[in-house]
Amino acid sequence: MNNYEERKQRRIDRLNERAEKKKQDSINSWDRAHDLASVIPFGQPIHIGHHSEKRDRAHRKRIEQASRKGYELSKEADELQRRADAAKGNHAISSQDPEAVQKLRQKLAKCESDQETWKLWNRLYRKHKGDLAKLEAELTAEEFDQIVKRVAFRKHHWPGVEVKKPVESYELSNNNAEIKRLKERIAKLEKRAERTARPPRFIGDIEILDNLEYHKVEVHFAGKPREEIRSFLKSRGFRWTPSAEAWTRTIDSRTEWAIEGLRELVGKNISD
DSSP: OOHHHHHHHHHHHHHHHHHHHHHHHHHHHHHHHHHHHHTSOTTOOOOTTSTTHHHHHHHHHHHHHHHHHHHHHHHHHHHHHHHHHHHHHOOOOOTTSTTHHHHHHHHHHHHHHHHHHHHHHHHHHHHTTTOHHHHHTTSOHHHHHHHHHHHHHHHHHSTTSOOOOSSOHHHHHHHHHHHHHHHHHHHHHHHHHTOOOOOOEEETTEEEEEETTTTEEEEEOSSOOOHHHHHHHHHTTOEEETTTTEEEEEOSTTHHHHHHHHHHHHTOOEEO
16 A cells, blocks of 8 residues: 555545544434433423423523534534545546556556457457357457356347347447546646656745645645735635645646736745
């Protein structure tokens, strides 16, 4: 597990821990509401005008507040759990992963292999005019099984329609587009890897650093920036990153535009 994968797992763990805590807090609130309600005899109304009216109303309000809090905490727990599950189930290859190029190359190799295999299946299917018995002799057991399932699926959903090929044209087209996308992304990441970090830059006492490990630009302030600057940073794609103790943004074609805007807002020139 590399550093990126460790950070991802830590994030999942934190979300799970927060979800569990919210869930327990929700249970505690529901229990409190139940305990408060248990002292009121079933069906007993508020005695209007009685000396206990004010105290009774306040007590029932506490029951309502505890119940509402339990409900809200339960919703928050569900949302945190959803985020944790989504993060765990997200197998997309992040550009921040140091092994991204290697993983993309593996995915590319799989797509290219599938493309050639699928085209071969279609050629053989046409050659034998859909005769599965003849087709079986030229394929592995696993490949033949996949073709049989594909043909059976089409015959089941479109009865009476002749199956001309096991792999449809749109599947080949989509896979080919994925191959092109992967090649372009690999080239982009390889070009990015050739970059070198620039020396620290300054806008007054604001320090700007390139963090190529995470492909981020970091903006370090001496203290907490004023609200106007924080709002500007957010509008330009910066986010506060506690681990870096800086405002960070992904390095892209608009990064310098964002830095220039900050310089203009602060009203000072960048100096090395």
